[in-house]
Amino acid sequence: MDIRAQVSMVFHLDKCIGCHTCSIACKNVWTDRKGAEYMWWNNVETKPGTGYPTAWEDQERYGGGWTQNGDVVQLRVNGRFRGLANIFHNPKLPVIDDYYEPWTYRYQDLFDAPASDDQPTARAVSLITGEPMNIEAGPNWDDDLGGSPVYAANDPNRAAMTPQEREMMFEVERLTFFYLPRICNHCLNPACVAACPSSALYKRGEDGIVVLNQERCRGWRLCVSACPYKKTYFNWATGKSEKCILCYPRVETGQAPACFHSCVGRIRYLGILLYDADKILPTATMPDAELVEAQRAMILDPHDPEVIREAEKNGIHPSVIESAQKSPVYKFVKEWKLALPLHIEYRTLPMLFYVPPLLPVLAKKADTYDTATEDLWAPIEEARLPIEYMASLFAAGNVGKVRHAMKKELAVRYFRRHVTVGDVPAARVDAMLAEVGSSREEAEAIYRLTSLPLFDERFVIPPSHREEAVEALESPFEFRGATGFGFREKPTRGL
Amino acid sequence: MIENIVFGAFPYVVVVLFLFVTIQRYRARGFTVTSLSSQFLESRALYWGSLPFHIGIILLFFGHFIGFLIPREVMAWNASPLRLVVLEVTALAAGLLALVGLVLLILRRLTHARLRAVTSNADTLLYAVLLAQIATGLYVALVHRWGSSWYTAVAVPYLKSLFVLEPNVKLLADLPLMVKVHIAGAWVLFAIFPFTRLMHILVAPVPYLWRQTQVVIWNRDRRKLRRVAANEKT
Numbered sequence: 001m002d003i004r005a006q007v008s009m010v011f012h013l014d015k016c017i018g019c020h021t022c023s024i025a026c027k028n029v030w031t032d033r034k035g036a037e038y039m040w041w042n043n044v045e046t047k048p049g050t051g052y053p054t055a056w057e058d059q060e061r062y063g064g065g066w067t068q069n070g071d072v073v074q075l076r077v078n079g080r081f082r083g084l085a086n087i088f089h090n091p092k093l094p095v096i097d098d099y100y101e102p103w104t105y106r107y108q109d110l111f112d113a114p115a116s117d118d119q120p121t122a123r124a125v126s127l128i129t130g131e132p133m134n135i136e137a138g139p140n141w142d143d144d145l146g147g148s149p150v151y152a153a154n155d156p157n158r159a160a161m162t163p164q165e166r167e168m169m170f171e172v173e174r175l176t177f178f179y180l181p182r183i184c185n186h187c188l189n190p191a192c193v194a195a196c197p198s199s200a201l202y203k204r205g206e207d208g209i210v211v212l213n214q215e216r217c218r219g220w221r222l223c224v225s226a227c228p229y230k231k232t233y234f235n236w237a238t239g240k241s242e243k244c245i246l247c248y249p250r251v252e253t254g255q256a257p258a259c260f261h262s263c264v265g266r267i268r269y270l271g272i273l274l275y276d277a278d279k280i281l282p283t284a285t286m287p288d289a290e291l292v293e294a295q296r297a298m299i300l301d302p303h304d305p306e307v308i309r310e311a312e313k314n315g316i317h318p319s320v321i322e323s324a325q326k327s328p329v330y331k332f333v334k335e336w337k338l339a340l341p342l343h344i345e346y347r348t349l350p351m352l353f354y355v356p357p358l359l360p361v362l363a364k365k366a367d368t369y370d371t372a373t374e375d376l377w378a379p380i381e382e383a384r385l386p387i388e389y390m391a392s393l394f395a396a397g398n399v400g401k402v403r404h405a406m407k408k409e410l411a412v413r414y415f416r417r418h419v420t421v422g423d424v425p426a427a428r429v430d431a432m433l434a435e436v437g438s439s440r441e442e443a444e445a446i447y448r449l450t451s452l453p454l455f456d457e458r459f460v461i462p463p464s465h466r467e468e469a470v471e472a473l474e475s476p477f478e479f480r481g482a483t484g485f486g487f488r489e490k491p492t493r494g495l
Numbered sequence: 496m497i498e499n500i501v502f503g504a505f506p507y508v509v510v511v512l513f514l515f516v517t518i519q520r521y522r523a524r525g526f527t528v529t530s531l532s533s534q535f536l537e538s539r540a541l542y543w544g545s546l547p548f549h550i551g552i553i554l555l556f557f558g559h560f561i562g563f564l565i566p567r568e569v570m571a572w573n574a575s576p577l578r579l580v581v582l583e584v585t586a587l588a589a590g591l592l593a594l595v596g597l598v599l600l601i602l603r604r605l606t607h608a609r610l611r612a613v614t615s616n617a618d619t620l621l622y623a624v625l626l627a628q629i630a631t632g633l634y635v636a637l638v639h640r641w642g643s644s645w646y647t648a649v650a651v652p653y654l655k656s657l658f659v660l661e662p663n664v665k666l667l668a669d670l671p672l673m674v675k676v677h678i679a680g681a682w683v684l685f686a687i688f689p690f691t692r693l694m695h696i697l698v699a700p701v702p703y704l705w706r707q708t709q710v711v712i713w714n715r716d717r718r719k720l721r722r723v724a725a726n727e728k729t
Contacts, residue, residue, distance in 0.1 A: 080703060080704055081704070083703070084700065084703060084704070087700075088545045088546050088549040088550075089534065089538075089541055089542045089545050089546050090534060091542075093534055093535065093538060095534070095535055095536070095537070095538045096535055096536055096609070126609075128536070128609050128612050129608045129609055129611070129612055130612075131608060189709070190709070193709055193710050194708045194709055196703075196710075197700030197703035198698065198700050198703070199702075199703070199706060199710050201710065202710040202711060202712045203709065203710065203711045203712070204711075204712060204713075204714065205711050205712060205713035205714065205715075206713065206714050206715070214526065215525050215526050217529065218528065218529045218530055218695060218698050218700065219529040219530040219531060219532045219695075220530060220532075220700060221532055221534060221535070224535075234532075234535045236533070236535050236536055236613060237613070238526075238529075239529040239530065239531040239532060239613075240526075240529060315715070464714075466714070468715060489523070489524060489525075489526050490526075491526055492526070492527065493527070493531070493613075493615075494524075494526070494527030494528060494529055494531060494692065494694070495527065495615055495617040495690055495691055495692065
């Protein structure tokens with residue numbers, strides 16, 4: 001056993017209202033710079049939809065992630081030799097138009113325009129060329145199903161649905177959608193790290209955050225195509241790649257990352273997970289349908305004395321183990337089995353988990369839609385967004401995993417209805433809970449952590465113990481007040 | 496006189512400049528050392544330019560380098576006319592590949608507005624020098640045939656005389672003008688090397704072929720910590 005700690009995340013999609021506050025918080029802190037204008041380390045997509053960059057889930061086009069080959073996994077396109085062969089021209093690299101061309105407006109024209117019968121306008125100008133441009137795409141062009149016949153219709157996950165179900169999604173009265181906020185998954189088997197020819201990308205040993213050393217990056221661009229989630233970005237101005245750093249300067253000082261801290265719907269949870277690093281390869285080579293369960297099995301019980309002993313032997317500080325015991329992520333992922341990884345069939349073993357949304361509560365019926373007045377909520381089997389679609393996103397097609405999570409969420413709702421309103425018979429609630437192997441105590445705990453969690457319950461941030469890393473070796477006075485980030489030289493473009 | 500300066504003194508200036516600036520840039524301004532790829536802004540035309548250019552130029556570089564390293568063996572290879580022709584045709588093809596690729600790359604820079612935003616003066620200078628160098632090289636290959644043989648007999652002794660710090664410029668005296676221009680161009684290319692994106696050649700990611708798949712870096716230097724602990728005990 002090689003126990004390591006990983007800062008992990010849960011996004012509760014049932015609570016996401018799609019307000020993009022997370023994206024703006026991230027943008028303001030990290031990517032409001034030349035060359036990074038188009039980057040959204042955190043973005044919120046509408047599903048069904050093609051997302052950002054357009055159709056990022058289409059790995060035939062972008063070639064991201066790993067493929068299983070016997071008892072090993074291989075990068076889909078950028079292996080060692082093929083990666084270097086593609087260095088002069090990477091055939092799978094998304095280009096700026098797959099994201100969007102960033103722009104601003106000539107606001108000064110509003111002030112300088114001569115008096116006229118017409119209102120002055122601020123022309124849109126490209127932030128790359130500085131020339132006037134027509135805006136044809138944006139970071140969230142298909143928000144709330146905008147342009148569905150083009151965008152939602154090309155969602156790769158629709159392949160999991162029947163033709164009839166696909167048709168229904170375009171009937172105006174039955175349209176349905178939910179939001180999918182995405183950041184870097186800080187994977188256990190990161191494809192970006194494996195693809196980087198310069199070894200600029202690495203996983204931090206202590207907390208598992210995947211970062212990119214821009215001083216080592218030489219702009220070979222293989223990480224951009226290797227990441228199946230398209231969460232490494234190429235800065236066209238500096239000629240270097242960049243990615244989400246999980247706000248590690250904040251995490252190291254006990255603060256939640258900017259996107260987590262600012263989340264209006266309070267959908268985000270952050271905590272430490274202990275896992276067995278020896279199991280990474282065996283897990284990544286499992287058949288699709290077993291991936292979710294195998295990844296859960298890697299995650300170890302931080303209360304188990306054996307695990308604690310092994311963890312301490314591996315240099316994990318007792319305070320970090322204690323933090324793991326309080327981790328909300330452990331509860332959602334392992335104890336309650338409510339949170340599922342996004343597209344685990346890419347085999348990067350992402351450590352950001354999603355609680356699938358129960359919404360919308362209206363059911364689909366043969367030729368009408370049910371307002372669900374007879375019962376409180378429609379059964380999961382009749383969900384407007386078919387469960388196969390959810391399974392394509394969150395369980396590599398394993399419908400059972402999603403059904404279990406959604407049934408449990410529904411059972412918790414009925415349980416709370418029983419407690420607060422009392423119009424649901426106790427026997428029915430207990431039967432629903434029993435069906436998903438749950439209990440009233442667990443349902444109450446799920447309810448509390450879902451609806452009423454305090455700030456410190458949502459974000460259980462492990463101490464970084466930088467003093468251990470620094471004090472024994474260097475004079476601590478040199479590091480006083482330092483937060484461990486910043487450039488030693490200005491990140492300017494080379495000649 | 497002019498030849499003494501260009502072929503005798505200038506190379507030493509170039510070498511000092513090359514070593515000093517390259518090392519200094521890597522150490523003090525390492526962030527600027529990158530390939531400066533523009534594929535993100537324009538991908539399709541890059542394919543037709545970048546691929547032939549790089550394949551051609553790498554073949555040419557190693558052709559010149561191998562001729563310098565093992566001139567006798569190259570001469571022996573060229574002893575058979577058939578082998579000589581094979582070598583010459585390969586070299587010519589590499590030169591044409593590089594030329595076509597470079598011309599396409601230059602046209603690409605000129606025609607795409609987005610690329611102008613990422614084209615520096617150093618890039619323009621580099622394109623000009625490279626174009627001149629490849630053009631003179633091709634001219635020499637076509638007009639003054641069998642360069643793979645006379646290069647080893649004329650240019651290699653000159654280069655070696657530079658290496659042993661006894662520059663023998665006379666070796667070049669009788670060479671045709673274009674050959675001289677080509678040699679001078681090579682020194683110019685080395686001179687501008689550390690001031691341009693050519694720096695990316697020095698960080699070519701060859702170790703990727705044998706490094707471990709995943710990279711994990713620990714904040715705590717465990718070995719150093721153990722050593723410190725051991726010292727404290729004694």
